[in-house]
Ligand SMILES: Cc1cc2nc3c(=O)[nH]c(=O)nc-3n(C[C@H](O)[C@H](O)[C@H](O)COP(=O)(O)O)c2cc1C
């Protein structure tokens with residue numbers, strides 16, 4: 001065979017022979033080089049072709065070609081990849097991870113449905129107004145109006161439109177409700193199916209910037225939500241929350257087409273426009289809405305939130321249940337920290353100012369000097385961390401603000417706290433704050449100790465009242481804004497909540513511990529914010545020096561010395577004397593302002609056989625009102641350490657029985673009191689002096705405007721002068737006290753009457 005090859009080569013011309021031998025020598029490098037050149041050529045041609053294709057699809061406008069620069073890569077990727085519908089709950093900047101608002105544009109789409117034309121007409125006007133308001137912004141494309149009867153739902157409600165651009169969409173949905181078969185049923189069915197379709201992500205619309213829904217209904221035919229008012233708008237809102245991964249940018253609005261729809265729509269539009277302006281400015285929805293900011297809102301007492309068909313509200317529940325590291329590691333009381341600091345400083349620096357026991361400075365004396373430099377709650381302290389994790393906003397170095405569960409409940413149309421039933425305070429317009437996070441008791445039922453500072457003396461930096469006032473308002477409004485995306489928040493209540501009308505100085509701590517408390521309450525009153533101040537009956541001098549507030553409370557946690565020591569665990573050795581002096585002061589001042597005894601009942605501690613003792617205290621202090629409330633249980637290690645369990649939480653029936661016994665004991669002493677009102681929902685009953693009974697009817701409510709007028713007049717006045725209208729029938733004793741206009745929500749699996757907030761969520765609550 002080898003011989004045959006050689007004879008064949010001998011027949012070939014010389015050049016060919018050279019070539020063949022060259023090939024044999026260099027064939028491997030030649031093959032490799034050719035192959036590499038071919039690959040480079042092919043890649044270059046491919047890139048060129050796809051670039052030409054991309055440019056051909058752009059509109060001619062040079063402006064547009066700049067705006068759409070970023071999406072070319074996306075197009076390629078999406079063309080190559082198999083079609084996949086994605087969503088998810090990833091947090092990202094709403095205008096894209098790396099994009100600035102200038103790179104991308106926002107398209108507002110206004111969807112509507114209308115059978116008899118009302119919604120259509122209104123939607124047209126609405127869209128024009130939105131267009132007008134965005135005319136000067138470079139961020140927005142002109143808003144478009146789309147009729148749900150004519151669009152293909154698949155184009156908009158499986159994923160946001162795919163027009164190969166970098167446009168970000170914001171959906172506005174305006175719809176009526178019909179309890180007969182209409183196109184709206186198809187729409188709702190589509191939303192439901194999309195969410196439940198196992199082939200599609202449960203939140204395929206998560207790429208939307210946000211959405212908001214407004215419903216038109218008819219209160220004449222469907223007076224309440226339970227009876228179907230705007231039921232389909234509520235359904236759409238709920239499904240959109242699921243499909244977008246909770247991107248409700250503004251609360252659901254609702255209006256009665258025959259009466260207030262236009263007014264409600266105007267308010268709602270203003271809110272939505274604010275959100276859109278925020279998007280233009282920051283590229284995001286702001287805090288509180290998933291997809292943008294965080295709603296860091298923790299609240300151990302807030303347990304009623306995981307409702308709405310399983311739609312979670314905040315991460316707060318998780319946060320709340322997570323015990324803070326500080327708590328776990330047995331955080332020191334500030335008293336102890338202060339003690340340690342003082343010991344060390346007294347050894348090292350004799351120029352350190354001495355502690356001032358402000359609680360004993362005499363009337364008219366100057367408050368302690370602000371030269372003391374320690375902060376009560378420094379930013380880097382475990383106390384600060386613990387309090388902020390519990391949902392407090394710390395203002396300055398010793399004040400706090402927090403929104404309570406009732407404020408959240410009222411925003412969602414689910415009822416205000418008992419102060420609405422008794423005194424007419426709307427919880428969504430109430431700010432709960434304290435200018436002193438420090439307290440001089442360690443009450444067994446205080447749900448905050450272990451995290452809040454305690455002390456008998458003020459030895460910290462004193463923040464000016466202006467700083468506290470502005471800070472707590474800002475903190476409160478910020479927390480309210482964070483509720484914007486929460487299911488069920490009512491647009492009109494949200495709008496109302498942006499005006500604080502009441503201040504409960506009753507959070508953790510002792511408000512009159514703050515040396516400038518009078519200046520602080522004066523600021524509240526100047527802005528026509530009424531004030532309820534709760535103190536712990538341990539600071540008689542401060543109580544005597546306190547200027548009138550709208551309603552002045554003292555906590556009466558026990559009826560005798562031993563019981564008070566066991567429950568309040570006061571730091572003052574002369575606690576009982578201080579307590580009694582406070583009652584005397586309240587008696588003296590009972591014709592200057594409304595005075596209240598707050599009794600918190602703890603089973604096994606201060607109920608049994610104590611009605612007579614409490615009656616004696618009432619006889620001594622002669623308060624205008626006695627509020628009796630069952631303790632609420634927080635389940636913290638500290639309350640457990642104090643020997644408290646759920647067994648210490650009285651049933652509402654037990655609270656009622658106690659109130660009746662106390663009422664009888666008061667009558668036996670010839671005192672003119674009676675059981676006026678109740679709020680079974682928060683396990684609270686009100687005994688009132690007959691000074692507040694007129695023509696046989698209780699008048700426990702307050703005329704707030706009159707209170708401010710009287711205060712501004714500079715004249716002397718009495719509580720009777722600002723007594724408000726009659727207590728509503730539903731709030732009076734025997735009628736439960738739940739506002740019939742609100743929706744009553746019971747927690748799953750809980751008994752309606754016996755299990756009140758006191759047992760479900762729970763806390764002591766100065767409130
Ligand atoms: C047959 C019928 C059923 C209705 N059902 C409800 C209802 O269940 N709940 C509600 O709040 N309004 C209901 N309405 C009131 C309409 O939602 C309201 O009039 C709305 O403004 C109509 O809008 P449109 O003119 O755009 O169709 C109903 C009206 C009609 C005529």
Ligand code: SF4
Pocket residue numbers: 404405406407417418419425426427428430431432504767
């Ligand atoms: S009074 Fe207290 S419980 Fe009621 S809304 Fe205000 S802070 Fe909340």
